[in-house]
Amino acid sequence: MSAAGYPIDLHTHSLRSDGAYEPGEVVRRAAARGVRILALSDHDTLAGVADATEAGAALGVRIIPATELNTESDWGDVHVLGYFLDPADAALEERLRWLRENRGRRIELMVERLNAHGYPVALERVREIAQGGALGRPHLAQALFEAGHVPSYDEAFVTLIGKDSPMYVSRVGLSPLEAVGLVRAHGGVPSLAHPRSMSDVEEKLPELVAAGLAGIECFYSSKDPAIDHDPAQTARFVALADRYDLVATGGSDFHGRGEHGAPLGGVEVPPSSIEALEARRGRYHDAPLEGAR
Ligand code: AMP
Ligand code: ZN
Ligand code: FE
Numbered sequence: 185m186s187a188a189g190y191p192i193d194l195h196t197h198s199l200r201s202d203g204a205y206e207p208g209e210v211v212r213r214a215a216a217r218g219v220r221i222l223a224l225s226d227h228d229t230l231a232g233v234a235d236a237t238e239a240g241a242a243l244g245v246r247i248i249p250a251t252e253l254n255t256e257s258d259w260g261d262v263h264v265l266g267y268f269l270d271p272a273d274a275a276l277e278e279r280l281r282w283l284r285e286n287r288g289r290r291i292e293l294m295v296e297r298l299n300a301h302g303y304p305v306a307l308e309r310v311r312e313i314a315q316g317g318a319l320g321r322p323h324l325a326q327a328l329f330e331a332g333h334v335p336s337y338d339e340a341f342v343t344l345i346g347k348d349s350p351m352y353v354s355r356v357g358l359s360p361l362e363a364v365g366l367v368r369a370h371g372g373v374p375s376l377a378h379p380r381s382m383s384d385v386e387e388k389l390p391e392l393v394a395a396g397l398a399g400i401e402c403f404y405s406s407k408d409p410a411i412d413h414d415p416a417q418t419a420r421f422v423a424l425a426d427r428y429d430l431v432a433t434g435g436s437d438f439h440g441r442g443e444h445g446a447p448l449g450g451v452e453v454p455p456s457s458i459e460a461l462e463a464r465r466g467r468y469h470d471a472p473l474e475g476a477r
């Protein structure tokens with residue numbers, strides 16, 4: 185087994201949402217690449233955390249429980265990572281279930297539109313691809329590729345189900361401030377994922393910080409040049425983290441599907457990120473922000 189990756193990865197997805205591998209398999213692959221601390225951050229669910237933790241215990245990989253909340257607003261794509269949330273928190277699970285139900289309805293609506301516009305695709309097939317995971321556009325993209333409507337998985341996001349496509353249906357869910365508030369209300373540590381997908385970060389950041397944002401994903405890499413961080417982008421976000429006293433987080437956004445995200449452990453994250461996250465965890469766990477739901 186060759187350790188070709190960096191030891192810390194704080195952003196990954198499994199079959200519990202739109203990744204391609206079982207949580208335990210994500211951990212095994214991460215371990216094989218030399219990852220020692222891994223956050224499993226499936227969209228709107230903590231369902232993979234137990235399996236990941238079990239696999240991690242056998243392989244010497246520490247698992248940080250996490251989720252990624254994709255929000256709806258006119259601020260571009262704002263995704264909020266929530267670290268150190270508790271899978272046994274029933275009130276949180278109720279909110280996550282509501283988000284997952286809305287995810288499912290949104291995909292159903294997109295399937296209806298696609299069927300009405302000459303791109304027949306079966307909702308049953310989309311559900312099969314998801315294998316019980318929280319439904320998302322990646323599952324739909326794969327079904328559209330299989331049906332021959334697009335030349336590749338990634339192309340589906342460009343021509344058929346991207347934000348500018350007439351088949352696109354916007355999300356019913358949390359606003360960016362609500363997502364930050366939800367994580368804080370449950371004692372977790374919220375970090376702004378791939379900040380370049382958001383518009384006007386510098387302008388909006390103070391509002392997010394006021395709502396309880398605690399981190400920003402400074403260390404990130406993507407084949408998509410619109411959200412990739414070159415060294416200057418990384419420095420820009422590290423400077424923002426310093427200015428607003430945010431933890432500088434980072435990760436691969438590994439999905440194992442298409443070209444989205446980097447390989448496991450493919451992004452260098454400094455050990456100081458973990459120490460800073462831990463410090464927030466202690467503080468927030470003892471005193472969760474009141475008022476947010
Ligand atoms: P959804 O949450 O259903 O809107 O789907 C969003 C997810 O689709 C993101 O979290 C990514 O995993 C994936 N995604 C978004 N844009 C692209 C893209 N251009 N290429 C590949 N995957 C994408
Ligand atoms: Zn995803
Ligand atoms: Fe994301």
Ligand code: FE
Pocket residue numbers: 195197252437
């Ligand atoms: Fe992600």
